[in-house]
Amino acid sequence: MSEAKGMSLIVKRITKITVSLIFLFGVYIVLHGHLTPGGGFAGGVIIALSFIHLVLAFGKEAALEKLNETRISIIESLGGLMFLGIGLLGLLGGYFFLNVIPKGRPFDLFSSGIIVLCNLAIFLKVGAGLFSIFIALSIMRMPLDSEKEKK
Amino acid sequence: MLSYVLCLVLFAIGIYCLLVKKNLIKKIVGLGIMEYAINLFFILLGYRSGGEAPILSKGAVGNNFVDPLPQALILTSIVIGLGVTALMVAIAVRLYEKYRTFDINEIRRLKG
Amino acid sequence: MIELNVILILMIIASVVAMEIEDLLSSVIALGAVGMGLTLEFLLLRAPDLAITQLVVEILSLIILIRATVDVDIEHKKIKTHPAYLLFAVLFVAVFLWFSIAALRELPVFGKPVMKMGAQYLAEGVKKTSATNIVAAIILDFRGYDTLGEATILFTAVIGVLSVLRKIGRKK
Numbered sequence: 001m002s003e004a005k006g007m008s009l010i011v012k013r014i015t016k017i018t019v020s021l022i023f024l025f026g027v028y029i030v031l032h033g034h035l036t037p038g039g040g041f042a043g044g045v046i047i048a049l050s051f052i053h054l055v056l057a058f059g060k061e062a063a064l065e066k067l068n069e070t071r072i073s074i075i076e077s078l079g080g081l082m083f084l085g086i087g088l089l090g091l092l093g094g095y096f097f098l099n100v101i102p103k104g105r106p107f108d109l110f111s112s113g114i115i116v117l118c119n120l121a122i123f124l125k126v127g128a129g130l131f132s133i134f135i136a137l138s139i140m141r142m143p144l145d146s147e148k149e150k151k
Numbered sequence: 152m153l154s155y156v157l158c159l160v161l162f163a164i165g166i167y168c169l170l171v172k173k174n175l176i177k178k179i180v181g182l183g184i185m186e187y188a189i190n191l192f193f194i195l196l197g198y199r200s201g202g203e204a205p206i207l208s209k210g211a212v213g214n215n216f217v218d219p220l221p222q223a224l225i226l227t228s229i230v231i232g233l234g235v236t237a238l239m240v241a242i243a244v245r246l247y248e249k250y251r252t253f254d255i256n257e258i259r260r261l262k263g
Numbered sequence: 264m265i266e267l268n269v270i271l272i273l274m275i276i277a278s279v280v281a282m283e284i285e286d287l288l289s290s291v292i293a294l295g296a297v298g299m300g301l302t303l304e305f306l307l308l309r310a311p312d313l314a315i316t317q318l319v320v321e322i323l324s325l326i327i328l329i330r331a332t333v334d335v336d337i338e339h340k341k342i343k344t345h346p347a348y349l350l351f352a353v354l355f356v357a358v359f360l361w362f363s364i365a366a367l368r369e370l371p372v373f374g375k376p377v378m379k380m381g382a383q384y385l386a387e388g389v390k391k392t393s394a395t396n397i398v399a400a401i402i403l404d405f406r407g408y409d410t411l412g413e414a415t416i417l418f419t420a421v422i423g424v425l426s427v428l429r430k431i432g433r434k435k
Contacts, residue, residue, distance in 0.1 A: 034395065034399050034400070036396065038312065039396075042312075042316045042319055045319040046319055048323070080414060125417070129417055130233075130323065133421055137330055152372075152373060154268060157271040157272065160360070163359060166359070167352060168282040171348075171352050176328075183298075183324075184282075184297060191301060191304060194305065199375065202309060204309045205397040206396050216385055216397075217376075219381055219401060222312060225313060226312060226402060229320055234416055234419075235420070238424055240331045245427055245428065247335065
């Protein structure tokens with residue numbers, strides 16, 4: 001990522017289509033975590049990969065103007081606090097992490113009480129955390145390149 | 152029985168790579184191979200021949216499932232492995248910036 | 264199961280290639296081949312949750328490793344390792360393999376596991392949580408405390424990376 005403009009025109013056109021598809025797929029895997037394989041961790045990594053796809057095709061500035069570093073850390077902390085809050089909510093019923101929200105019938109989308117909310121909390125935390133690791137690793141490239149050009 | 156032995160051979164290759172190679176990136180590769188071997192070994196322990204995946208589907212009430220408990224534990228372990236790899240790569244990148252080499256003998260000699 | 268062993272042998276060959284090759288970028292890509300073989304293994308052992316997670320985690324760790332190795336010069340001088348050191352490493356690995364293969368006799372036969380807790384989770388999982396994915400029910404309802412620990416570990420890893428690679432506040 002030494003030039004700020006990103007890749008060629010064909011890659012940019014195709015990226016505009018595929019990024020939304022990957023995002024939709026990640027959200028589907030998270031929401032159906034209690035019915036089909038997947039869950040919060042795989043969905044969070046897929047969302048982080050879709051944002052990385054955007055950064056790789058358009059250069060660093062295009063993604064960072066929508067989602068700068070302060071906002072990413074707010075989203076990640078929100079996910080962690082939500083997970084802890086759901087656990088403490090179980091204390092009202094008896095012990096830690098008790099399933100207090102009413103459960104529906106099996107095979108419904110809104111069944112099984114606490115599991116859907118936990119999946120959402122983990123999805124926010126994992127997605128935002130992994131994207132911020134990637135941004136930290138790719139910004140640090142700049143001093144190395146300018147040193148090489150000075151020589 | 153043969154699958155267990157091959158899995159342990161993969162783990163032994165990982166240990167050998169971690170002990171002998173001098174490059175930092177090769178040591179990270181060796182740790183990655185060890186992680187894969189351990190995750191595979193746990194899932195091999197929980198397999199039941201002729202069994203199905205532990206996900207129930209509408210109408211089909213089967214009785215023959217594989218063990219779901221090792222799968223839940225290894226799911227956690229895979230994501231932890233990713234976090235550890237990311238931290239190791241960050242430290243390696245900082246070391247390269249400061250000493251301009253990945254060789255551990257050179258880094259020990261140049262210290263400071 | 265013959266296809267399990269065939270893929271395991273391919274993974275062993277790919278890991279030996281990853282260990283011996285000199286170019287760093289090629290050795291990282293060979294590590295990616297080992298990870299993809301592991302995804303196929305998880306599918307053959309009836310664990311679809313793990314296969315999806317391992318696939319996407321492998322892609323992300325390949326991206327991170329390639330960023331570290333893409334602009335590195337190959338070192339030209341090769342210091343030979345001391346032959347006593349190599350001999351000690353080979354001896355250690357041989358002793359480890361000997362004792363661990365001898366300990367394999369205590370394990371149950373491949374294909375007939377001892378499912379004490381697993382049978383209980385399968386029998387009453389749907390009744391108690393009404394979730395049809397038993398693995399998700401285990402990690403988020405029966406053993407939710409472990410998932411809290413894992414979320415803490417990921418948080419610590421992110422803090423560690425951000426504090427190692429920071430530009431402000433470093434004494435130049």
